[in-house]
Amino acid sequence: EEYLMVKLPINFNEISETPAELIDYIVAHSGRSFPVEISDLMLDTSYVLPKTGLVVVQGVLVCFLILLLVAALGASVVVSGQFTALAAHTIYYSSFGGLVVTLPTFILSLSLIVVIAKWLVIGRYTEKRIQVYSTAYLRWWFIDRLVHMWELWVGGLVVETPLIWIFYRLLGSKIHPRTQIKEFIREFDLVTIGHGSEIDYSIRCRRFGPWTETSGPSLRFRHIKIGSRCHIEGLVSLGSDIGERVHLDKLSVLSEGAQVGSESRAVGNPAFDAGGVGIATDVSFLLLGLQLVWLLAALHLFSALL
Numbered sequence: 001e002e003y004l005m006v007k008l009p010i011n012f013n014e015i016s017e018t019p020a021e022l023i024d025y026i027v028a029h030s031g032r033s034f035p036v037e038i039s040d041l042m043l044d045t046s047y048v049l050p051k052t053g054l055v056v057v058q059g060v061l062v063c064f065l066i067l068l069l070v071a072a073l074g075a076s077v078v079v080s081g082q083f084t085a086l087a088a089h090t091i092y093y094s095s096f097g098g099l100v101v102t103l104p105t106f107i108l109s110l111s112l113i114v115v116i117a118k119w120l121v122i123g124r125y126t127e128k129r130i131q132v133y134s135t136a137y138l139r140w141w142f143i144d145r146l147v148h149m150w151e152l153w154v155g156g157l158v159v160e161t162p163l164i165w166i167f168y169r170l171l172g173s174k175i176h177p178r179t180q181i182k183e184f185i186r187e188f189d190l191v192t193i194g195h196g197s198e199i200d201y202s203i204r205c206r207r208f209g210p211w212t213e214t215s216g217p218s219l220r221f222r223h224i225k226i227g228s229r230c231h232i233e234g235l236v237s238l239g240s241d242i243g244e245r246v247h248l249d250k251l252s253v254l255s256e257g258a259q260v261g262s263e264s265r266a267v268g269n270p271a272f273d274a275g276g277v278g279i280a281t282d283v284s285f286l287l288l289g290l291q292l293v294w295l296l297a298a299l300h301l302f303s304a305l306l
Contacts, residue, residue, distance in 0.1 A: 033272050038239060038257035041129040041220055046136040054133050061142050065149060068113050076106035096303040103299060107154050114150045115170045118143050118188075124172060125189040125205070125221060132208075132217040140206075140219065144186065151184050159184070161291045176228075178285065187221060194228030194244065201248075205238045207256065227262065234271065249274075 016022035049057070080102040087093040121139050130136040158164045164181050171188040175181070176195035185191055187205035209218035222239035226232060229245050234252035236242070243262030248254065253269040260266060265274045 033270070034255070034258045034260050034266070036255055036257040037241075037259055039127075041127060041222070043218075044128050044130040044134065044136045046130070046134045048131055048134045049138070051133060054138065057138060058141065061138075061145075065142075065145060068117075068146070069110070069149060069153070072106055072110035072113060075109040076102045079105040096300055099303040100300055103157075103303075107157065110150055110154050111167055114146055115167075117146055118171055125187045127190070127222050129209070129218050129220040132219060137219060147184075147186060155184055158295070161295050162288045163292070163295070178288070190221060190223045190238075192223070192225045194226060194230070196229040197226055198231050199226075200231070200233045201235060203232075203236060207238055222256070234266070 012022065016024075080098040083101040084093070084098050122143050130140070155164070158167070160180065160182050162177070165175060165177055165179065168175055168181070168185055168188055168191075173185060173188040174192040176193060176197075178195040179193050180198040182198070182200050183202040185199075185203045190205035191203055193199065203224060205224050206219055206221050209220055211217040220238070224236055224238060224240055226236070226242045227244035227246065230242055231247045232242075233250045234248040235254065236248065237254050237256040237258065239257035240254045240260065241258075242248075242254075242260045243264070245263045246260050247265045248271065249265070249267040251269070252267050252271045254260065254266060255270040258271070261273075266272070267274045
């Protein structure tokens with residue numbers, strides 16, 4: 001399958017009863033690899049810290065991450081207390097309690113902390129190569145851990161709703177509002193997604209480089225562009241440029257810098273062109289609105305049960 005770039009079905013022995021029929025099937029369905037374009041990246045010249053110093057600073061930053069989480073929790077508790085004082089004798093409060101305000105306040109507080117911290121610490125993600133143990137790597141690591149914390153505490157509640165699109169837009173990504181986002185995204189400024197696409201696999205615009213004797217490990221960043229009405233179920237490597245109406249199958253991996261033409265079906269690792277595919281799916285604003293309504297309904301139901 002890898003050598004001839006063809007995906008055999010599970011029941012291939014039933015479809016092809018003789019070796020000759022199997023050869024004909026392989027020839028008819030064999031694909032071709034996608035072209036790859038990889039440009040040279042400029043090396044960031046930020047100061048390189050000693051390993052011990054980097055570990056110490058990371059330990060301090062972990063404590064700071066915990067403080068930010070506590071601050072978001074504290075804000076939700078304060079707002080909940082104010083809400084209780086104002087609405088303690090209302091039917092709405094007796095029915096749903098203070099959690100109906102506490103949880104949204106926590107989501108909003110932690111999300112705003114992430115957005116503000118990203119723009120203060122990183123600014124915009126750009127295509128470049130940085131050295132591990134440098135101050136640039138430390139800044140990336142801090143925001144990456146903060147976003148990971150947000151995904152654990154908040155992301156699972158807002159994924160597949162318009163709220164996660166708003167969050168990623170505030171962080172600098174270029175994602176059309178009619179995009180179904182079912183997994184998380186990092187290095188936001190480097191991500192572009194067209195309308196009507198469905199993202200079922202996480203997107204990362206970075207990759208660690210090899211550790212050689214002459215230089216330490218590095219981390220490189222490249223853009224990822226996904227066209228309109230695509231269905232992404234596999235790994236999109238950094239530097240990939242995907243056209244419109246492309247289906248990337250499950251367990252498939254696009255090579256770094258892959259240039260995928262429109263109306264293609266990418267399968268395999270590394271992925272190859274398995275022929276045209278018609279994707280007629282689209283994401284409507286009505287569906288996104290219903291998802292948001294369901295989120296609010298679930299919040300009130302959960303609050304009422306508690």
